[in-house]
Amino acid sequence: MRLGAFLYPSGHHIAAWRHPDSQADAGINFQHYVRLAQAAEAAKFDLVFLADGVGTRGDNLDFLSRTAHSYIAQFEPITLLSALAAVTSRIGFVATASTSFNEPYHVARKFASLDHISGGRAGWNLVTSSSEHEAKNFNRDTHFDHAERYGRADEFATVVRALWDSWEDDAFLRDKNSGRFFDPDKRHVLDHKGRFFQVKGPLNVARSPQGHPVLVQAGSSEAGRTLAARTAEVIFTAQQTLQDATGFYADVKGRLAVNGRHPDDLKIMPGVFPIVGRTRAEAQEKFEELQSLIDPVVGLALVSGLTGGIDLSGYPLDGPIPELPETNASKSRQALTIELARRENLTIRQLYLRVAGARGHWQLVGTGQDIADQLEERFVNHGADGYNVMPPTLPGGLTDFIELVLPELRRRGLFRTEYEGQTLRENLGLARPVNRYQTERQAVLEN
Amino acid sequence: MRLGAFLYPSGHHIAAWRHPDSQADAGINFQHYVRLAQAAEAAKFDLVFLADGVGTRGDNLDFLSRTAHSYIAQFEPITLLSALAAVTSRIGFVATASTSFNEPYHVARKFASLDHISGGRAGWNLVTSSSEHEAKNFNRDTHFDHAERYGRADEFATVVRALWDSWEDDAFLRDKNSGRFFDPDKRHVLDHKGRFFQVKGPLNVARSPQGHPVLVQAGSSEAGRTLAARTAEVIFTAQQTLQDATGFYADVKGRLAVNGRHPDDLKIMPGVFPIVGRTRAEAQEKFEELQSLIDPVVGLALVSGLTGGIDLSGYPLDGPIPELPETNASKSRQALTIELARRENLTIRQLYLRVAGARGHWQLVGTGQDIADQLEERFVNHGADGYNVMPPTLPGGLTDFIELVLPELRRRGLFRTEYEGQTLRENLGLARPVNRYQTERQAVLEN
Numbered sequence: 001m002r003l004g005a006f007l008y009p010s011g012h013h014i015a016a017w018r019h020p021d022s023q024a025d026a027g028i029n030f031q032h033y034v035r036l037a038q039a040a041e042a043a044k045f046d047l048v049f050l051a052d053g054v055g056t057r058g059d060n061l062d063f064l065s066r067t068a069h070s071y072i073a074q075f076e077p078i079t080l081l082s083a084l085a086a087v088t089s090r091i092g093f094v095a096t097a098s099t100s101f102n103e104p105y106h107v108a109r110k111f112a113s114l115d116h117i118s119g120g121r122a123g124w125n126l127v128t129s130s131s132e133h134e135a136k137n138f139n140r141d142t143h144f145d146h147a148e149r150y151g152r153a154d155e156f157a158t159v160v161r162a163l164w165d166s167w168e169d170d171a172f173l174r175d176k177n178s179g180r181f182f183d184p185d186k187r188h189v190l191d192h193k194g195r196f197f198q199v200k201g202p203l204n205v206a207r208s209p210q211g212h213p214v215l216v217q218a219g220s221s222e223a224g225r226t227l228a229a230r231t232a233e234v235i236f237t238a239q240q241t242l243q244d245a246t247g248f249y250a251d252v253k254g255r256l257a258v259n260g261r262h263p264d265d266l267k268i269m270p271g272v273f274p275i276v277g278r279t280r281a282e283a284q285e286k287f288e289e290l291q292s293l294i295d296p297v298v299g300l301a302l303v304s305g306l307t308g309g310i311d312l313s314g315y316p317l318d319g320p321i322p323e324l325p326e327t328n329a330s331k332s333r334q335a336l337t338i339e340l341a342r343r344e345n346l347t348i349r350q351l352y353l354r355v356a357g358a359r360g361h362w363q364l365v366g367t368g369q370d371i372a373d374q375l376e377e378r379f380v381n382h383g384a385d386g387y388n389v390m391p392p393t394l395p396g397g398l399t400d401f402i403e404l405v406l407p408e409l410r411r412r413g414l415f416r417t418e419y420e421g422q423t424l425r426e427n428l429g430l431a432r433p434v435n436r437y438q439t440e441r442q443a444v445l446e447n
Numbered sequence: 448m449r450l451g452a453f454l455y456p457s458g459h460h461i462a463a464w465r466h467p468d469s470q471a472d473a474g475i476n477f478q479h480y481v482r483l484a485q486a487a488e489a490a491k492f493d494l495v496f497l498a499d500g501v502g503t504r505g506d507n508l509d510f511l512s513r514t515a516h517s518y519i520a521q522f523e524p525i526t527l528l529s530a531l532a533a534v535t536s537r538i539g540f541v542a543t544a545s546t547s548f549n550e551p552y553h554v555a556r557k558f559a560s561l562d563h564i565s566g567g568r569a570g571w572n573l574v575t576s577s578s579e580h581e582a583k584n585f586n587r588d589t590h591f592d593h594a595e596r597y598g599r600a601d602e603f604a605t606v607v608r609a610l611w612d613s614w615e616d617d618a619f620l621r622d623k624n625s626g627r628f629f630d631p632d633k634r635h636v637l638d639h640k641g642r643f644f645q646v647k648g649p650l651n652v653a654r655s656p657q658g659h660p661v662l663v664q665a666g667s668s669e670a671g672r673t674l675a676a677r678t679a680e681v682i683f684t685a686q687q688t689l690q691d692a693t694g695f696y697a698d699v700k701g702r703l704a705v706n707g708r709h710p711d712d713l714k715i716m717p718g719v720f721p722i723v724g725r726t727r728a729e730a731q732e733k734f735e736e737l738q739s740l741i742d743p744v745v746g747l748a749l750v751s752g753l754t755g756g757i758d759l760s761g762y763p764l765d766g767p768i769p770e771l772p773e774t775n776a777s778k779s780r781q782a783l784t785i786e787l788a789r790r791e792n793l794t795i796r797q798l799y800l801r802v803a804g805a806r807g808h809w810q811l812v813g814t815g816q817d818i819a820d821q822l823e824e825r826f827v828n829h830g831a832d833g834y835n836v837m838p839p840t841l842p843g844g845l846t847d848f849i850e851l852v853l854p855e856l857r858r859r860g861l862f863r864t865e866y867e868g869q870t871l872r873e874n875l876g877l878a879r880p881v882n883r884y885q886t887e888r889q890a891v892l893e894n
Contacts, residue, residue: 017621017623017628018623018626020623020625023622024623025619027653028563028652028653030533030563030564030566030722032531033732043854053551053651053698054553054556054651055552055647055651056649056651061631061634064629064631065483065627065628065631065634066626067685068621068628071617071651072628072629072651073614073651073652073653074631074652075560075564076556076557076559076560076652078525078526078529078557079525079526079529079560080529080560080564082525082526082527082529082530083530083532083533083564084533085530085534086481086530086531086534086748087534087858088478095789101481101550101552102450102553103548103584103585103586105501105502106501106553109501109523109525110526111527112523113523113527114526116475116477116522117477117522117526117527117530119477133647134707136645136646137550137552137646137647137648138550138552138646139550139644139645139646139647140856167520168487172471172520174464174465174471174474176465176466176467176471179465179513179740180512180513181464181512181513181515181519182512182519182520183509183512184508184509184511184512186513189506190871195587198583198586199583199584199585199586200502200580200583200584201584202503204500204501204503204518204519204521205520205521205523206474206475206520207523224678244604256841263742263864268570271547272819293626295626314603322644322674358772368826380486392822444715
């Protein structure tokens with residue numbers, strides 16, 4: 001079982017920052033992240049995962065000023081993970097970077113650099129941006145529509161992966177006697193001219209320890225699944241039920257063969273939001289304490305965000321969810337949220353209390369044994385290759401998971417006691433990609 | 448006297464990587480940089496400085512494959528400095544980032560993040576890109592012309608500095624009881640709509656320890672000086688003679704008052720390329736050893752680069768420099784190189800041997816006392832506020848400077864024995880900028 005530690009400044013619960021044990025200034029507290037990364041490494045997590053947004057998501061100040069969420073004020077992920085790489089030695093680091101408002105050359109370069117700095121522990125979570133608040137920071141009035149976002153993402157990923165092959169692994173001779181620094185035959189110019197990008201290359205970073213930093217994706221929509229089946233090596237996803245999880249797992253793994261890939265080439269790691277107690281009563285109490293800290297203004301705005309920007313504040317809190325029009329927002333999250341409300345016949349208030357905590361992710365409340373049972377069930381039934389753990393509060397929620405859930409997973413032989421490899425790829429069980437030009441060269445030699 | 452340690456992978460001499468004592472794999476060797484940054488910090492340097500290019504500069508493989516220069520394969524500066532920030536505590540970090548192929552929101556965010564991670568030790572060296580090899584990695588066939596580059600740079604700097612003021616210093620309340628995370632009156636939306644950029648804001652990073660990371664510039668052209676007089680806090684420049692240095696110093700400092708600035712608000716730190724020996728003979732021997740490692744192919748290509756891409760390989764190596772046409776390249780470097788050749792009546796070979804080492808910068812060969820004499824002379828005669836030290840080889844050239852020149856500067860009371868402050872600004876003697884919105888608020892209160 002693979003495990004990621006998804007660090008969100010004060011924790012994933014929307015009211016986490018108000019909890020007495022949480023670090024309220026987490027977004028500017030570097031030592032907080034050092035402690036978390038080192039604790040996750042001591043516990044043998046595969047990776048630390050950071051989400052991202054290139055702008056605050058929203059301009060409802062009544063809501064925003066009551067949360068530490070919505071990317072209001074926190075470290076930029078690549079700078080943060082580079083710094084954390086210097087004070088750790090084995091854990092992987094996955095940063096989110098959007099393909100919507102970036103250039104492939106910059107992204108390829110920064111992740112290759114992080115892979116060198118960390119000795120092969122970098123991963124890129126490829127996302128598309130669906131918030132107009134982000135678009136407005138990048139010379140646009142609106143964001144790209146869904147199809148254009150995915151077309152751009154697909155070409156972006158193609159360019160980045162090709163740039164990572166600019167140099168063959170043994171291109172750099174560094175021969176002081178002959179004066180040859182590199183072998184010109186092992187340097188490759190991309191000369192990409194596509195619909196969205198024109199990138200000559202080569203990348204000005206040597207091929208990195210992992211060949212390619214690990215490519216992570218999150219989308220669950222049809223376009224997202226298609227893109228993932230072609231390029232992703234880890235999927236971070238959100239399914240509420242075992243049935244949905246196994247369905248998603250079978251569907252995505254089934255798409256790999258068409259792309260010449262093996263089911264093991266892609267690891268599916270759903271998010272899990274665990275509230276752990278020494279007893280069930282203690283876990284429930286922790287959960288209720290957090291829920292009680294949610295301001296209704298915050299809860300409503302969050303539902304609005306998850307349903308595509310629709311304002312529900314005009315509707316009665318204890319009434320049903322109204323019929324909602326189709327929007328341009330992230331289709332997967334919108335669908336998941338509305339499905340949940342319909343399935344369980346929730347009121348608006350019940351819905352916000354449900355999604356405010358885990359924000360649409362799989363929420364588990366119980367003892368270490370209860371939570372291990374659930375994680376094991378989904379894992380052995382081909383619903384997950386592992387999980388991205390979303391602690392409700394930080395640092396407390398991560399400590400709880402390490403102290404109460406991990407020993408139970410280890411007792412069952414489900415989780416490692418020592419890292420298997422030196423790189424993130426080795427620990428995740430992913431092969432190191434052979435450079436495409438080396439493959440070409442070998443093909444020529446064999447013919 | 449302020450001192451920067453300008454780290455170039457294996458050293459600034461063009462043939463540094465071939466020297467027996469240099470780290471030839473420096474561009475992918477993180478521990479090499481850790482040792483250098485920690486040595487510079489122990490020696491109380493103000494800052495570590497990193498240059499940058501977003502692409503290899505050139506496609507002359509015969510040349511490129513013989514050098515470790517021209518940004519062929521090395522760490523991306525911001526990721527590298529973030530990582531170094533985690534293993535140091537007092538030294539500043541200045542990374543170069545181009546305004547030509549970046550977005551102000553990304554740049555503002557990364558440097559604010561680095562300033563938080565490092566506890567107030569970040570600086571941004573603002574440059575414009577003048578290489579078409581870089582342009583071709585960013586959807587263009589040619590680079591921007593000189594006027595457009597500077598117009599874009601000026602607007603870019605304006606937007607970045609305004610984004611750094613998005614939040615007042617005391618905007619974040621983080622009041623767990625009331626549930627107020629920030630004070631909405633202390634959050635400011637920029638809503639910039641200019642010729643080159645449209646950026647709404649606010650930045651999603653809290654105002655950083657230094658208020659604004661230190662703004663560094665390098666241009667010496669008329670447009671560069673005008674921009675620097677308006678925005679720069681440190682200028683990294685290149686003058687060969689005391690007369691040129693004092694002329695530049697007086698000119699740039701004289702432009703500050705018009706912009707409502709004091710001469711102390713801008714520190715002028717020319718580059719210096721020191722080859723230090725325990726005796727003059729030893730220094731000369733070190734220099735000649737390095738010069739002997741320069742391949743003529745490399746020397747010629749370097750002169751070509753410094754003179755705006757003009758190919759001199761058709762001319763006799765031991766003949767004079769021919770008349771050269773005006774080009775679109777960086778005017779300051781081109782002018783400096785040609786001036787040098789004219790002034791000293793150099794042949795092409797002599798020129799490449801002269802500029803190949805220091806690449807147009809001020810080259811000093813001698814004992815610690817000789818070099819301290821030169822640095823002192825320029826410093827006391829108002830030609831410099833300090834220097835950006837460019838070690839010819841690394842790590843050896845930095846060690847030599849620390850062991851042989853610094854004790855001499857300290858004996859004369861010219862350089863610190865302990866850091867004065869906690870932040871880069873405090874050590875450089877630069878004031879922390881007051882947030883523009885706080886200034887506005889105070890003005891309203893006073894009327």
